Amino acid sequence: xxxxxxxxxAATDAKNGNLIEVENLKxxxxxxxxIFKNVQGxxxxxxxxxxxxxxxxxxxxxGESGCGKSTTGRAMIRLRxxxxxxxxxxxxxxxxxxxxxxxxxxxxxQIIFQDPYGSLDPRMTVGAIISEPLETHGLAKGxxxxxxxxxxxxxxxxxxxxxxxxxxxxxxxQRQRIGVARALAVExxxxxxxxxxxxxxxxxxxxxxxxxxxxxxRLGLTYLFIAHDLSVVxxxxxxxxxxxxxxxxxxxxxxxxxAAPGHPYTRALLSAVPVPDPAMERKRRRVxxxxxxxxxxxxxxxxxxxxRCWLYERLGKPENCRTIDPPLREVGGTDQKAACHYAEDSxxxxxxxxxxxxxxIRHGTPDAALRFSHKSTAEIIGEIxxxxxxxxxxxxxxxxxxxxxxxxxxxAKPN
Amino acid sequence: MEEAVxxxxxxxxxxxxxxxxxxxxxxxxxxxxxxxxxSTHFFTPDGVVRxxxxxxxxxxxxxxxxxxGESGCGKSVTALSLTRLVPNPPxxxxxxxxxxxxxxxxxxxxxGMRKLxxxxxxxxxxxxxxxxxxxxxxxxxxxEAIRQHMGLSKKASFDRVVELLAKVGIPRARxxxxxxxHQFSGGMRQRVxxxxxxxxxxxxxxxxxxxxxxxxxxxxxxxxxxxVLSDEFGTAVLLITxxxxxxxxxxxxxxxxxxxRIVETGSVDVIFExxxxxxxxxxxxxxxxxxxxxxxRLRTIEGLxxxxxxxxxxxxxxxxxxxxxxxxxxxEPELTAREEPGHFARCWATDKGGWIP
Numbered sequence: 001x002x003x004x005x006x007x008x009x010a011a012t013d014a015k016n017g018n019l020i021e022v023e024n025l026k027x028x029x030x031x032x033x034x035i036f037k038n039v040q041g042x043x044x045x046x047x048x049x050x051x052x053x054x055x056x057x058x059x060x061x062x063g064e065s066g067c068g069k070s071t072t073g074r075a076m077i078r079l080r081x082x083x084x085x086x087x088x089x090x091x092x093x094x095x096x097x098x099x100x101x102x103x104x105x106x107x108x109x110q111i112i113f114q115d116p117y118g119s120l121d122p123r124m125t126v127g128a129i130i131s132e133p134l135e136t137h138g139l140a141k142g143x144x145x146x147x148x149x150x151x152x153x154x155x156x157x158x159x160x161x162x163x164x165x166x167x168x169x170x171x172x173x174q175r176q177r178i179g180v181a182r183a184l185a186v187e188x189x190x191x192x193x194x195x196x197x198x199x200x201x202x203x204x205x206x207x208x209x210x211x212x213x214x215x216x217x218r219l220g221l222t223y224l225f226i227a228h229d230l231s232v233v234x235x236x237x238x239x240x241x242x243x244x245x246x247x248x249x250x251x252x253x254x255x256x257x258x259a260a261p262g263h264p265y266t267r268a269l270l271s272a273v274p275v276p277d278p279a280m281e282r283k284r285r286r287v288x289x290x291x292x293x294x295x296x297x298x299x300x301x302x303x304x305x306x307x308r309c310w311l312y313e314r315l316g317k318p319e320n321c322r323t324i325d326p327p328l329r330e331v332g333g334t335d336q337k338a339a340c341h342y343a344e345d346s347x348x349x350x351x352x353x354x355x356x357x358x359x360x361i362r363h364g365t366p367d368a369a370l371r372f373s374h375k376s377t378a379e380i381i382g383e384i385x386x387x388x389x390x391x392x393x394x395x396x397x398x399x400x401x402x403x404x405x406x407x408x409x410x411x412a413k414p415n
Numbered sequence: 416m417e418e419a420v421x422x423x424x425x426x427x428x429x430x431x432x433x434x435x436x437x438x439x440x441x442x443x444x445x446x447x448x449x450x451x452x453x454s455t456h457f458f459t460p461d462g463v464v465r466x467x468x469x470x471x472x473x474x475x476x477x478x479x480x481x482x483x484g485e486s487g488c489g490k491s492v493t494a495l496s497l498t499r500l501v502p503n504p505p506x507x508x509x510x511x512x513x514x515x516x517x518x519x520x521x522x523x524x525x526x527g528m529r530k531l532x533x534x535x536x537x538x539x540x541x542x543x544x545x546x547x548x549x550x551x552x553x554x555x556x557x558x559e560a561i562r563q564h565m566g567l568s569k570k571a572s573f574d575r576v577v578e579l580l581a582k583v584g585i586p587r588a589r590x591x592x593x594x595x596x597h598q599f600s601g602g603m604r605q606r607v608x609x610x611x612x613x614x615x616x617x618x619x620x621x622x623x624x625x626x627x628x629x630x631x632x633x634x635x636x637x638x639x640x641x642x643v644l645s646d647e648f649g650t651a652v653l654l655i656t657x658x659x660x661x662x663x664x665x666x667x668x669x670x671x672x673x674x675x676r677i678v679e680t681g682s683v684d685v686i687f688e689x690x691x692x693x694x695x696x697x698x699x700x701x702x703x704x705x706x707x708x709x710x711x712r713l714r715t716i717e718g719l720x721x722x723x724x725x726x727x728x729x730x731x732x733x734x735x736x737x738x739x740x741x742x743x744x745x746x747e748p749e750l751t752a753r754e755e756p757g758h759f760a761r762c763w764a765t766d767k768g769g770w771i772p
Contacts, residue, residue: 064630203701210713275660364698372738374740
């Protein structure tokens with residue numbers, strides 16, 4: 001389909017559909033206190049999770065703040081050292097890789113950060129920001145580099161003449177586009193999008209979301225899309241993983257898990273999302289969870305959610321919820337897994353779900369009005385014309401021999 | 416709040432209750448708050464920023480009114496202007512009147528204003544960590560307003576604080592009086608803010624993005640708390656939010672703001688189901704929704720809001736509007752009445768004689 005996709009297919013044997021396999025991943029942070037900074041305990045940010053990201057899919061990762069979703073994303077490209085477990089990228093175990101080979105592999109995985117203000121160096125021009133990864137990986141220099149930067153800017157919908165401007169001259173949405181261009185510079189296969197639109201205004205969020213879906217479809221990218229907004233995640237993801245207190249509690253296709261959540265937490269999370277439809281808001285049945293998320297330094301025994309679980313209360317506080325940590329298991333719908341002893345009860349319940357079976361009505365621009373628009377539909381939805389992107393995609397970059405790039409960075413600290 | 420779970424109302428019951436509430440609210444005709452032609456400008460070295468420009472609206476007793484818009488549209492400055500808290504310099508209220516319960520706040524003495532803030536008008540701000548004083552205990556901060564405004568004794572105000580904390584769902588209230596804000600989680604701190612806002616039985620609560628800093632499950636708790644308590648106390652709420660979903664669930668009426676102006680106003684149902692302003696269409700179009708079909712592209716509003724310096728006499732949305740014609744660039748439209756009573760929109764295209772039927 002696209003150059004990027006063909007390249008990956010050629011590089012690996014196609015028998016395995018998983019680009020990334022995460023096995024029993026744990027990331028713990030020590031809590032230090034007192035004058036000698038002794039370790040007083042550990043925060044189990046990510047606690048024994050296993051999942052895979054399939055080639056070409058977008059896996060959404062949702063959860064509340066502190067649930068470990070960002071830590072998971074970073075550990076997957078080894079920006080955080082895992083405490084235990086393994087992450088294999090295209091068959092290579094990242095966790096044991098030395099810095100040289102790791103850096104070379106990093107060309108294939110990138111990250112887009114949440115904060116478009118903090119993630120761009122204010123003293124670097126846009127051109128310098130975007131070309132830095134090209135230099136680091138020795139992918140282009142001189143005139144070729146300048147051309148590539150211009151192409152990348154065009155690809156993310158920015159005027160190539162902006163190349164000498166500084167980040168402060170751009171709005172939040174434009175900065176996020178610069179972040180996307182930087183990530184795309186090295187033609188990665190996998191991008192961790194860490195809350196890429198959370199800091200933006202509603203109308204700008206849609207612009208960036210469209211850009212990300214466009215690029216994914218045209219470049220054959222695989223995304224890990226981290227967000228706390230379930231509507232956004234549903235919009236962009238092929239599969240969704242829900243995290244709570246360092247564990248994945250449910251994973252599956254969004255249509256399935258949003259319609260019939262197998263974990264009571266998913267159901268509660270869904271019911272908490274406001275829907276911009278007053279009629280639907282009035283008839284929804286809400287689950288209001290009580291209390292806060294417990295501390296990950298001292299998680300509850302058994303199922304971590306039982307202290308806030310509505311289903312646990314309803315079933316008369318069964319003992320196994322308090323004593324046995326439920327494993328992620330196949331439940332209900334196709335490809336759906338949930339970590340709950342009573343997942344079947346959750347699926348059957350009608351609590352909390354937005355009425356997905358109702359015909360969705362979007363009360364935006366009325367159809368009758370559209371014919372009075374002076375823009376074409378493609379313009380309204382901000383689509384990049386087909387020609388431009390093909391031009392922007394260069395089939396292959398002249399690579400500097402691997403030895404050169406590798407020699408200087410052996411022993412250097414991770415990127 | 417102690418027991419786990421859930422609000423078990425059937426959809427029909429819920430709809431009936433909301434309808435009844437709305438009818439009783441509508442029965443009281445006199446308005447608690449009437450804002451007329453309010454303009455707040457900021458005088459900066461680059462020029463005069465017309466942050467709030469000729470804004471008029473009213474709020475009935477016990478009603479919840481939403482003020483919706485993107486950052487920089489003037490919704491927070493509107494709220495600050497109502498209570499004369501606009502930082503001066505550079506900001507100044509240059510015109511208009513704010514009549515609250517029969518009194519024009521803009522003509523009131525500073526002393527009179529101080530007696531009103533926190534007593535008649537309570538505040539809930541976005542970030543509970545910066546709006547609470549980190550060096551004072553929670554108990555002291557809640558009791559402060561009560562002692563100032565209600566003249567209660569130390570013992571009586573202490574009892575009132577415990578009662579308020581229990582009301583906003585803080586467990587073991589009596590033990591937590593001497594805790595400091597950092598010992599509370601974000602959601603708990605916002606509960607404390609609500610307790611302070613409600614402490615003197617205000618007639619109006621200004622809630623400026625009250626849940627933006629919180630997680631969705633905590634957001635649901637806080638919104639539930641605000642709506643239950645405002646019903647119980649009969650408090651009117653001016654809810655400022657950028658989240659259309661929150662406005663849909665909480666408000667009786669909604670004002671949509673854009674570039675310092677109210678561009679559309681009406682009942683919550685009208686605004687969400689039959690809006691007549693392309694900006695409102697664009698906002699609704701650009702939201703991914705839980706009930707969406709996956710993979711559809713979102714229609715977006717291209718471009719950015721305008722700078723509010725040297726604003727021309729033109730529709731402020733026209734550079735981003737898909738329907739703009741010369742009329743939109745020549746003169747700014749007024750807020751004009753639409754079919755439903757109480758529904759007004761600022762748009763040439765959808766007005767009488769406009770080109771969109």
